[in-house]
Amino acid sequence: MSVQRRGFLAISTPAWTQEVSPAVGPASSSARSAASMPDFSGTWAHPYLTGFEPLAAGPGPVRNRSRRRDGVANFQQLVGDYTNPILQPWAAEVVKKHGEISMAGQGYPTPSNQCWPGGVPYVFWDFLLQIFQQPDHILMVYRQGHELRHVRMNAPHPAQVTPSWYGDSVGHYEGDTLVIDTVGIKVGPFAMVDMYGTPHSTPHSPALHVVERYRLVDYDEAKDALERNAKENSYIPATGATGVVEINPNYRGKVLQLHFTVEDNAVFTVPWTATITYRPNVGPWTEVICTENLQWYSGKDSEVPQAEKPDF
16 A cells, blocks of 8 residues: 555564453353344445544543644654553553654554554554354455454353464354454564554563454444544545545445454553444455555565465
């Protein structure tokens, strides 16, 4: 994508397994039939950068200190608010250093501009989400680089989780809400939770825990979140790098709202929460192949992942 200027520091990736607590909610509950499940299937869009919608009150995500003249966050200069009280002091310093790099007119490496898997919640920035729903399994597809998430329904986390790029995700329904609990998210080499360089754990503490809650809500119920989003994030029109990611500005039907909470005692002082409000995508599904866009910043080549040995 030609508009990508975002980043994070490199972190080594040790081998470990992670002991986990039981998943949020009744993992042992019986599976619901397809007829009784809320239907989240389809293609959903939120063409806004950097994506996270802050709440009206309470601990929320790191926001951009750099603003355009209209008050909206300036995506061309990513200066994370290192004074956000959710940040541990060392994490605040990391965010501050990345802001200084951006203010100097330079870019820094991130999962998306280096063609690496982003994990959650980082991947929530992606403009398009496609959901395939089955009673025992949900597949979530993000457009950037064919990123896939697999959610096992009505199942617990294993006692020992081997970290992976998107972690171990288990889900269940609470009425009309899909709840997804994710642990075991792999650390590095470009580990981050947002585009401002906010760290994702440390090599010695793979403690990141993300709980997502998806609901179909009426437009009027989501109106406050949509208005906060419009004031916070830059709308990216359906041209150029975004292809045909497009929403109908006059749409007033049901929207898909993601309410997610992030917890990591090694990085954050408290758990924090944000939302993403998706509307139906009115264009066809488009693909972005990151490895075909190697020049991520002014002559710098992306560190595209390479296999340690041939596939065959």
